[in-house]
Amino acid sequence: MTDQADFSLEAWPTPDVGSLSTDVQADYFRRKRAVELCIEGASDATIKRKCGIGLKQATRLIKERCMAPSPDGLIFGFRGLVKHQRIAAPVRKKTVVLDQFGYGGTGAMGALLLGDPEFRKKLDSRILRVHKDTLLAEGKRHRGALWGWFLDELRARGYELRNEWPFNSVSLGYHALRNYTDALLKSKPTVLAHTVGGKDAVRKLRAGDGVNRPNLALFQRVEMDAHKLDGRFCVLMPAPGGGWVPRIIHRLWVIVIVEVVSRAVLGYHLSIRKEVNKEDVLRTIKCALTNWQPLEVSYCDKPLVEGAGLPPILGKDFIGICWKETSVDGALAETCKTVKDKLANVVGAELLSPENSFSVRRSLDDRPYIESFFRTLGDRALQRLSNTTGSKSTDPKKINPTGVALESQFQYEYLIELLQSLICNYNAAKHGALGYRSPLQMIKYYFEQGMLPERRADPELVQSLLSYRKLCLVHGGAAEGRAPFVNFDHGRYGGPAIADREDLVGTKVWMTNHIEDDARVARCTTINGQLVGVLRVAPPWDKLPHTISIRRSIKSFQNIKKIESLNNDAIRTFMKFVEAQKNNTLPVHPTYLEVRRILSQQAESFEGDSAAARALESLKGMAPVPSREEKHPESASNSNESKIRKIGKDAGKRALPTKRLAKD
Template sequence: MSRVQTYRLLTERCLAVHPDGDVHGWRGLLPYARVKSYDRKAPIKPNAWGGGAVGALQWVFQSPAGRGFESCLREHILRKRSVLESSLRPRMAVFRWFLAELRDRGFEHRGDWPFNVEKRGYVTLSRFIDRVLAENPARARQLTSDDSARKAASGDGTRRPLLAPFERVECDAHKLDSRMMVLVPSPHGGTEPRMIHRLWVVVLIEVASRAVLGYHLSLRRECAAEDVLRAIRCALQPWAPRELQFGNAAYLPGAGLPAHRFPQLVGACWNEFSVDGALANICKRVDGVLHDVVGAKLVKPQDRASFSRRRSKDDRPFIESFFARLAADGFHRLSTTTGSSPVARRGTDPDAAALATQFQLEYAQELLDTLIANYNATPHSGLGYRSPLEQLDRLLAQGNFKPRRADPDAVRRIVGTRKLCTLLGGVKSGRRPHFNFANGRYSAEWLCLRTDLLGENLWLNLDDEDDARYATVSTQQGHFLGVVRAAPPWHRTPHSLYVRQAIRSLEKRRLLHLATNSDAVEALIRYAEATPSGKLPAHPAYLEARRILQKHAEQVAGQSMVSLSRMGSTSAEHDAVPAQRDRGIGTALPPMRRAQQW
């Protein structure tokens, strides 16, 4: 190679400016590397096959009629969108403006490009739009969405500050991608299946160790503040493995929640509670419990100084990653799954699969408990393939963390309701002293002797949220006075305030009739079970009533329903008993029926 050729390569190729702003350098010596854009000088004369129009857009920009058109086109591509206009502008809108502008400049009248080709220069214009957006990446992100610009301004997570154990907890709700059913008594004998709506699960995950602290399966159509409080209480109370119906080896060795593996973490509090801004998470009831019982700060998108945004998976990455894993390794592997989208069903019918397999609500509860417990004992790729419980054990072994523990009595009453009510009645009104609380009337014998309290504002505390039949009364100074009981029809079967509210709503719609001394919960159960199959899913209040009755039945029996079903019917004893018994000998009621008694 001669000296002249070497000098020409260095000056014309290596020292040429690259589109990234630097010189080409040794990149300019690569074979077939283009260091200069095509410069068309000849007029455009397309042939019959569409060829002969290379560099046509550049020729338009340099033509006398296209003077200043390039800057106008770039400005139109990068201009700010109007308020009502979508941020994702389609290229066809730019293409229509492109043709209209060239038509006004006389290109169509003269028969010049792009009006003498088949696609009117659409492909060329699309490539020019891509090049303009690539030259202005910051503006391109702003045109895409505000969230994209915010993500680009933030870091990649490598400089994220290290959090201590229980420094921050993420909480969110996830809708289970599965259909399920319940078995209700049939008037013709036996049981019949009834489909239910898709359920929500509220999960709390600890950020430093990725361990799930607690969860709650909501039986409502939408999550409420009570569901969030139940999940918080689950994280602060001891946990024990369930007695499963589908197997005895479902739990992995060492599986469970942190409170089960580490007794010193029972009631351990956290400092920050990060949520997505849903009303169930940021209401005053949840915020008050976090401040008074847990001593945590609520991190919500509504705060101006908060870093988080609504519906952004990057602001709560750990809880969103857990939900993806819960779906992929759990409910998406069942035949009853609905998938994360209608396309994910792949032609299957989850409703028919749920009825054919009789996938009941109780099975879903057991499956969810085992999936969450096994997750804490499964190696995690983000923790160096240590499980969340092993990572938490490693952090606790460093000796720098001393947990703050919540008051067990306050944790037990965390979901309870408290309201300031006036004691009504007396001699003047001719009525027994009573309180009006949550669509019910509460009274007791001792209130008839305390005429000095008439007209006073007293606190009514519902300590057990699953038994609204009883409430405690105390003064505003905190002195305990006694216990009051709800009047008919709320005096027999245990229920919650949500069930009572649903029953009142059905009664106002003339779908339910409550007699004077009837049992409102029994009326709800009869109404839900008498509804024709296939019309509507089972009422959420009916599912809640079933759960409450099962809980009280287990307390009465002293063991779970699974244990009772495994014991089976004592056929030998029943066969030995004569058919006719003495009327003086009482028969034991089933646990579910005993739960409804005084």
Template sequence: MVDENSLSAARKTKFLARKKAIELYLKGATDAVLQKKTGEKRSNIYRIITNRCLQRHSDGDIFGWRGALPHFRVTAYERQTAPVVHENGAGATGALKWLLERPQFKDLKDRFHKRILNNADSLAHPKINVQTIFRWFIDELRKAGLEDQKAWPFNSESLGYESVRLYIKKVLAEHPFLAMSKMGGPDAIAKAKASDGTRRPDFKLFDRVECDAHKLDCRMVVMVPSPHGGYEPRKIRRIWIIVIIDVRSRAVLGYHISLRRECSALDVLITIKNALSKWAPRTLTFCEDGYAEGAALPSAHSEVYLSACWNEFSVDGALANVCPRVEEPLLHIVGAKVIKPQDPTSYSSRRSKDDRPFIESFFRVLASGTMHRLSPSTGSSHEDKKGRDPEKIAAEVQFQLDYAEELLDVTIANYNATPHTGLGYRSPLAQMDFLSSKTKNRIRHADPELVKRMAGSRKVCTLLGGEYTGKRPYFNFENAKYTSEWLVQRPDLLGKKLWLQLDDETDARWATVSDSNGLIYGTVHVQPPWHRSPHTLYMRQAIRALATKRLLFLTGNRDPVQALIEYAEIHANKKLPVHPAYLQARRIMMTSTQALDEMKEPNFSVPDVMGEINRQAMPEELTKVSGASKKTKGTSPPPEPKPKSASQSAPLPKMRMAKTW
């Protein structure tokens, strides 16, 4: 087909005349009829059909109506005589092709093509370097004696550089996929294999989620106490954020900020746990009204989405995403199948970023809307710094990790409540409500107890000790000993292999014991010195490593977590980032302190049922006082009873003695 309207007026008139003449010729029109109606001779129409329209194009089809286009070259120009370059530079048209078609240069042509196409296995960069190939080609022609003969290209001013460049481009055009790999790399090949997204399957709500990790393009510091008084800024490594996003609604289900150098399977499990647990807004320090109206994660937006399960979990090929520690909880707790590139039957085996477009697009929005707008940002590339020193700026403005965590939480919550162009200007939460209203009783929910324990480490351990060794029964679990009182009463378990699992990944002081039949026996606690402060297994591993290097000294009377904090704050090198275990310790200690403060706050909103039970358990005198105070609500409280004398006080209970074993 030919777009006739794109031609100029003269070419369009000529083309339509030829087209009509070809149609009449095929119907058997005579030469007189053709000349009368179209002005074309029958012999010329025959030549156009045979020499042009029926010739094969480089795309594999015949030229067809394209061959009838006036001033359109069907065959390449072929020089018949040796090129003679004039003083003005003319006369060298087709010289390179004529040179390579000569019999004595047939071997040079093969080596020339091989050098263009087959240099991927060499030490050189696979991307084509025209200058390097041009110099090699000129040297080969010089060795053939063309320079002494003053033949082309040595009789031209630029040595035929433009002809060689265009010839290289033509050879690469004949091998498009190879050209993509050389010019664009593996990403260009993967991009070419991916579709444009118009034939994607129509997913329902929670059918598929995408998960990925993104390293934040920003430098941050933590403020540590100074031995000279006050606080000092210490830089930290760039942190990771792992996000889970629903494909159908574009809503972010949950996220986790990893403080490690690289993301681990535990970080992925914590992200999944956060997506299945209820989200709560943070207490902001940088502003008072950071959260927009209706901003939240789905678990806090509606009880329907709390612990909502999905069917497919799409990830990249990172080991942390596809290891058995992640796949097994996903299958048994969430009921989701992992879509991974390691599966040869999966479409994701082509390893293209277009296989997870929604999470990649979200990270672009997250980076451009938060970290890239801050002065300590490193940008997406080295050029984005524009002469700035992000580490120095972060220390000067004291951009702390706590501020970044608050900023990310606000940004993600506000994203869920912001109208989305891909959703008809509905927000992700509004789209989720709209879809869930159509599919009631379809959303699956995970068991909250299993979700609570899914990120805890699990290991088979042998119960050691006992009466024959003179030691209390204990387990060796993750570089520490665990024991409990009830183990002394179970000598039948000595020497057996039992499962130990942490119920809370942020507090490794307690573990649950069960057997291979699934029977739970009880809980065990860690022995000193690890029993003092909550900590993670990663923190314990880091403390053990520092103790092995004689940088820390652990004793039974010293808290290892406190020792880690003191070491990081006093002995850390200002030029090196703070240890990630120290950052975890700060986060856990802060969370533990907030939980204790909440437990200390009195709760006066006691239900009436509990009040009735308490009144039934009270002595008769206190019940009357309680009833009187309830009747006189709003008046002054009744006078306190006078204290009894020592003679009237009740006798103390009998002292209980501790058992000895």
């Protein structure tokens, strides 16, 4: 080693001399000087005169102590010169002979394994064995089982007949085996973590502790993830005999985008599907890039504290701020090509997933800020309610969440209002890690310092985030005796814009669902990008607003013969089908909840439109509408609301909590 060209004592690790006692320090400096003189080629007499030890002793210190491998992966270096520092485990050379008191067995375990390498290999393999997750095996191995195997193996090898250790000891080698097992597992941290905490502990060990995280600028990185809410909720559905019946719904998801530096929630979306898909992720991104207006809340007069909201509440300068990196956990809905392309083209952000970055699938330490937010959302909010499912199946907070949701009629529409209050108030709450500033105050502080990013998302591109396009063939024409039309996702589209375009028959065109939550119309363009016009869908899809995903779901019901005919109005037929189901124990289908959301939104946003009027009428056939004479005395729909309340009263049902579904 010392003959190598790049050998240098300056590269040797050194101990913390200040932590040593005076005597140990003096002995260390003598040994160190002796090693340096030995390397320089000094004589034995010179080394002995200056350091008190000879050349032979200095050479032994270098070979046996300084050049020995250290547990940290380096050599001991000068650290091996510290007095009483154990470099290697002791090796017993004499035969184990215990006295009458049981003493004299020091190093017996090491001597046994050193003399029988084959047995040592079998023992190490058994201790370090890790089963696959798909195999049936003992999760946490008991020390007694290993000890029993240990004795059986040695007994088969004749140790008991020869009365050799451990059969001549009182403990039969139990303590020695335990110490050896602990030392071996400590040398294999991954196996030890799997033995103690399973695969989650292994992921946490591999993920790191965040010490070397980079110093990021504001809006340089955001974290996005989905969280299943810890609560049960219901929806009110019309009963055949009149009134309303609460029906339980499956557990819902919330998708959130958190900015890393300020800890602010930029956008969120409540998904009513059983599993999150790419559409939910895109809605969350759109929420983070558009202006925010608070929803009207029915459960209290002041749901938001002063200054609460999403970042756009601070002013126009905070609308559509783009970020550079989006950290996700690798879920398919977040890493699909559509989401990746939208982030790159609209936001200009790179997607950080387990395939191209440091992040690990389902590791809490790789997205600490959003996981901390979800923990806060559960511990300080939803888990405090009696309809909570708890954080796990054995959580004592979980009593009877389904029964509570049905009895209290905690509707998911109320959850939308509650989530707004929780998230917006979180943005206005002071954080100790931010110098007791709130996330919104932190963003405003960076803005005042001129450190807010200048890039803003194009509003037109943001509005097109949820658009869907497909290459379709133009059918019909004079040869078939009918106007040209296009089949686009189970719908037949036509209209004046394409009625006279015989030149397009037999060619392919791009069909784009360009209006969010309304697939009744679609934009048609040629392959060369020339606009043909806006086409309308034919019955039975032309009555009420819906999305492409809703249409696909309803069509799947018809394909498996659950719905025989869609009649003249597919949406209304599907709603009646779901409401007529007799099995009230199963959760309501998520497509039904999505239809309710769109109809409510259309009735609120496009009041006066004929389609909106039909949506409002559909809503009134689905759920009770609260009275608003105090807020809107001039409303023309008060008489209709009275009729609805009268129906519920005549049906003999107890009064239900008012539910706001649409502005009238």
